[in-house]
Amino acid sequence: MDQLPLRIDHTIVDAILAGRLQPGVRLGEQALANLFNVSRTAVREALIRLETRGLVQASPRRGWFVVEPSQDEVLEAFHARKVIEVGILRAIDKVPARMIEALRTHIAQERAAIAANDIGARSYLLADFHVCMAEALDNQILADIMRDLTARVILIAALYQSDRDASEACDEHERITDLIAAGDIEGAAKEMATHIDNTESGLTHRLDRDALFDLRQILQQPIRKKGMK
Numbered sequence: 001m002d003q004l005p006l007r008i009d010h011t012i013v014d015a016i017l018a019g020r021l022q023p024g025v026r027l028g029e030q031a032l033a034n035l036f037n038v039s040r041t042a043v044r045e046a047l048i049r050l051e052t053r054g055l056v057q058a059s060p061r062r063g064w065f066v067v068e069p070s071q072d073e074v075l076e077a078f079h080a081r082k083v084i085e086v087g088i089l090r091a092i093d094k095v096p097a098r099m100i101e102a103l104r105t106h107i108a109q110e111r112a113a114i115a116a117n118d119i120g121a122r123s124y125l126l127a128d129f130h131v132c133m134a135e136a137l138d139n140q141i142l143a144d145i146m147r148d149l150t151a152r153v154i155l156i157a158a159l160y161q162s163d164r165d166a167s168e169a170c171d172e173h174e175r176i177t178d179l180i181a182a183g184d185i186e187g188a189a190k191e192m193a194t195h196i197d198n199t200e201s202g203l204t205h206r207l208d209r210d211a212l213f214d215l216r217q218i219l220q221q222p223i224r225k226k227g228m229k
Contacts (some may be wrong), residue, residue, distance in 0.1 A: 004038050008046035011036075011175045016055065016066065016151040018124035023068035023155045027056060053148045069155050077152045078200040082193055085148070086144060087132060089189040095180055099136035103177040106132045122166050127154050129173050156203070165202055172198070 017020040031044045045188040049066050057067050069077075106129055113121035127150045134143035172195040179188035 002042070002045070004042040005046040005049060008032065008036055008038070008043060009049050012046070012050060013055065013147055014124070014149050017127045017147070017154055018120045019154065021066050022040045023066055023103060026062075027064040027066065029064065037105055055148065056153055067152075067155065068216045071156075074153055074203070075200065077149050077198060081130070081149050081153070084142065084145065085133070085196065086189045086193050088134060088137065088139075089180070089192055092137070092180075094135065095183065095185075096138075099133070100177065100181045102132055102136045102206070103129070103173075103180070107170060107174050107177060107193050110173065114166050114170060123154065126166060126169050126173075127151075133138070153203075165199075169195070169199065198224050210229055 012021065012027070027047065029040045029043050029047070030145055032046075032134045033040045036043070045098050047058075051058060051064075054069075054073075055067060058064050104126065105191055110122070110125045110129065113125050131143050134140075135145050172191065176188050176191045176195065178189055179185075
């Protein structure tokens with residue numbers, strides 16, 4: 001596989017995970033070609049790869065944009081993550097020692113980012129925990145799938161995540177890791193399912209609340225009839 005498009009692909013996904021690329025941001029082919037010092041052909045190949053995975057979209061005569069996923073699409077991504085991540089844990093026969101070390105190191109980085117109120121690093125690290133888990137099991141295919149699913153969730157979740165949400169997510173990551181380290185794989189799988197449900201529930205509540213707020217604001221605006229001053 002050509003490494004140039006792959007490098008562009010990974011850089012864009014990392015920027016989404018870190019919350020630096022927001023939904024609807026335009027991705028100009030020439031600008032990206034200049035940034036990476038590559039041809040527009042390499043950029044286009046990377047963007048097409050991302051489009052097939054639901055992370056960017058092309059608009060006729062307007063160019064490429066980061067997708068703006070619907071609430072239903074985000075909920076589907078949460079469901080897919082739950083199926084995959086719980087399945088990953090339940091498929092573990094023997095916990096690699098490096099897995100626990102990798103997860104604990106990652107959690108320490110999460111806590112440092114939360115303490116520093118570094119929202120970009122916090123967003124990236126909390127999302128990347130799930131990728132880290134797959135990588136620690138030496139399953140790069142699952143890690144790549146998790147990166148894409150998590151990026152789709154982040155495109156909306158990062159806009160609504162509070163400091164408290166971040167701390168609670170980190171605590172849940174630690175409980176999952178502790179259960180894995182203790183050899184309680186089924187307990188870890190159940191905790192993972194609860195963790196994903198909690199994240200989904202919190203996000204759905206805020207999305208619904210914001211939609212209601214927007215509708216209320218629109219309907220409460222006075223309507224001016226023609227001829228009225």
